[in-house]
Amino acid sequence: MKKHNDKFICIVFLFMIFAVLAYYPVKYVLISKGIISLDYNNFKEAEIKEGNSLITRLDNQITRVKTSLENRVTNYFPLYSNINYTYSKINYKLNSFMYNDFVFLGMNADNEYAFRNDEIFILESNVNNLMLDSMFDKQIKFYEELSKEADVYMYLPNRYEFTILDDNSITVRDKDKYITKLKSLQNDSFKIKELNISSIDDYKKYFYKTDHHWNAYGAYQGYKDIMEMMELTPKKLDIIETDTTYMGSIAKSSAQTDIKDKFMYIDYNEKYDVKVNGLDNSKYKPKVINKTDNIYYDYYVSYYNGMFGEVVMDYNNPDKENLLIISDSYAWQIDEIIASHFNKTYIINVRYDKFINGSLDYKNFIKENNITKVLILEESATSIFDMYNYGTSRKVLGN
Numbered sequence: 001m002k003k004h005n006d007k008f009i010c011i012v013f014l015f016m017i018f019a020v021l022a023y024y025p026v027k028y029v030l031i032s033k034g035i036i037s038l039d040y041n042n043f044k045e046a047e048i049k050e051g052n053s054l055i056t057r058l059d060n061q062i063t064r065v066k067t068s069l070e071n072r073v074t075n076y077f078p079l080y081s082n083i084n085y086t087y088s089k090i091n092y093k094l095n096s097f098m099y100n101d102f103v104f105l106g107m108n109a110d111n112e113y114a115f116r117n118d119e120i121f122i123l124e125s126n127v128n129n130l131m132l133d134s135m136f137d138k139q140i141k142f143y144e145e146l147s148k149e150a151d152v153y154m155y156l157p158n159r160y161e162f163t164i165l166d167d168n169s170i171t172v173r174d175k176d177k178y179i180t181k182l183k184s185l186q187n188d189s190f191k192i193k194e195l196n197i198s199s200i201d202d203y204k205k206y207f208y209k210t211d212h213h214w215n216a217y218g219a220y221q222g223y224k225d226i227m228e229m230m231e232l233t234p235k236k237l238d239i240i241e242t243d244t245t246y247m248g249s250i251a252k253s254s255a256q257t258d259i260k261d262k263f264m265y266i267d268y269n270e271k272y273d274v275k276v277n278g279l280d281n282s283k284y285k286p287k288v289i290n291k292t293d294n295i296y297y298d299y300y301v302s303y304y305n306g307m308f309g310e311v312v313m314d315y316n317n318p319d320k321e322n323l324l325i326i327s328d329s330y331a332w333q334i335d336e337i338i339a340s341h342f343n344k345t346y347i348i349n350v351r352y353d354k355f356i357n358g359s360l361d362y363k364n365f366i367k368e369n370n371i372t373k374v375l376i377l378e379e380s381a382t383s384i385f386d387m388y389n390y391g392t393s394r395k396v397l398g399n
Contacts, residue, residue: 004275010088011384012272014046017153021301029105029313038314040050041155041379043088044162046215046221063194065361076251083351084240085158088105088106088254088255089255089257091105092105092254092256101117102115102117102122103115103116103117103118105121105254106253106254107253108123108249108250108254109249109382110254111126112124112126113125113126114250114254116254116256116258117206119209119304120200120203120204120209121233121250121251121254121259121322125211125252125381125384127387129208132178132292132385135385135386135387136178136181136385137385138386138393139383139384139393140181140182140185140387141388142392142393142396142397143185143190144168144185144190145364145397146396146397147187147189147190149191149362149363149367149374150324150366150371150373150374151189151190151372152187152189152190152191152333152373152374152375152376153190153192153193153226153229153230153373153374153375153376154182154190154192154193154375154376154383155190155191155192155193155196155222155225155229155329155375155377155378156179156192156194156215156220156374156383156384157194157195157222157379157380158179158194158195158197158380159207159212159214159379159380162175162176162179162381165251175384177385178384178385179192179194179319180185182384186191191229193222193226193228193229194263194380195214195218195222195225196375197230198306204218205218206218206221208246208248208261209248209251209259209260209261210246210247210251210256210260210261211246211248211249211250211256211261211300211330212248212249212250212379213248213300213329213330214330214333214390215261215264216239216240216241216264216265216333217239217264218264218320219266220237220239220266220334222334222377223266223334223338224339225333226338226375227338227341227375230341230373231307232341235266235268235337235340236294237266237268237337238266239264239265239266239267240260240264240265240266241263241264242262242263242265242289242301244261244262244263244289245260245261245263245295246249246260246261246262246263246299246300247259247260247261247295247296248261248298248300250296251296252296256273257295263289263299263300263310265287265303265333266334266337268336268337269313270340271294272316272336272338272339272340273313273314273315274311274312274313274314274317274318275311275312275314276308276311277308277309277311277353278309278310280365282313282314283331284305284325285302285304285305285306286302286303286305288302288303289302289303291293300329300332301329304329304333305351306329306331306332306335307349307350307351307352308349308353309348309349309350309351309352309354310346310347310348310349310353310354310355310356310358311335311346311347312344312345312346312347313335313336313339313340313345313347314343314344314345315340315342315343315344315345316343317342317343318343319343320341320342320343321342321343321371321372321373322342322343322344322345322346322369322370322371322372322373323338323339323342323344323345323346323371323372323375324345324346324347324348324365324366324369324371324373324374324375325338325345325346325347325348325374325375325377325388326348326349326350326374326375326376326377326378326396327347327348327349327377327378328349328351328378328379328382328391329379329384329392330377330378330379331347331377331378333352334342334377335347335377336376338375342373344369346365346369348360348396349352349394350390350391350395351390355395358395359394359395359396360395361395362396362397
């Protein structure tokens with residue numbers, strides 16, 4: 001019985017090796033003969049039209065099985081990480097010969113397509129346009145209801161697929177129409193502003209190359225834009241570029257090592273009282289760089305430590321207004337700076353703590369805390385679509 005099992009394992013192992021070795025030559029021949037196409041735009045168009053087709057449903061089921069198998073292998077197979085990084089490097093090198101502009105790297109932890117275009121990593125949602133429309137409509141209703149209780153300000157960092165350039169060198173799917181519609185809904189109690197990117201140089205200046213977050217330059221520009229939108233005067237602050245090599249989440253998920261960032265932060269050290277989930281917390285935002293040999297160590301998360309459901313920053317300015325920020329990790333670099341222009345600032349992140357299975361009675365919350373302004377400061381895909389299903393509208397509005 002044991003010999004039979006060993007024989008079966010050997011056959012499966014040889015089949016896997018043969019499949020990998022045969023994959024690229026066969027794929028290359030099919031492409032060169034024009035039998036299959038690597039035109040990503042055509043692929044996306046087909047996916048959008050057939051969003052609920054049998055093929056799409058089958059593909060989703062295969063993806064779920066694939067993810068389950070990968071999780072098991074990652075947890076129990078020795079040296080899996082080393083093998084995975086080696087395979088990813090080979091995969092990228094070989095794909096580079098077959099793809100023209102956007103080299104497909106695979107999918108990240110959020111099931112987004114990851115691409116690389118020269119020194120820029122690009123993420124693209126796998127959700128089809130029909131679903132995006134539905135998600136967008138739900139968010140619009142959320143902001144309409146919220147703006148009945150206080151003035152609502154939305155700021156959009158607009159990374160990757162939201163950035164439209166004349167040469168189409170960054171975006172792989174146009175989502176500009178959603179921002180256009182959002183802006184058409186502006187009124188005295190609902191205002192929108194976005195990070196202005198008009199060139200690849202702007203993009204490289206404002207975002208980490210290896211991570212999905214904006215860097216300190218992008219965050220500081222966002223802060224100044226928000227102040228302008230709120231008719232307040234921004235503080236003049238310096239950007240500190242450290243010598244710490246930072247390789248963010250996209251580099252990690254695609255096992256890329258040749259593109260690197262330097263971790264940076266905004267030099268801001270004003271004091272304020274802070275409560276985290278109702279308790280005093282003087283160690284909030286440690287802002288310390290912990291050196292490590294792990295090349296994919298997340299300095300962004302460890303430096304700001306913002307993974308909490310509710311944070312209250314009190315600058316003890318009783319003559320100023322109170323602010324509510326509905327946030328995600330994009331706010332971590334500048335929330336305390338924005339808060340310095342107000343009396344108390346309440347920062348809500350529905351991904352954590354009591355909001356995981358709970359909700360916010362927003363009408364009473366706004367009334368009881370005398371909040372006059374609400375700032376939506378999240379990744380654009382989250383603000384516009386709730387792309388990652390955090391359930392913001394449900395948890396805040398209760399529907």
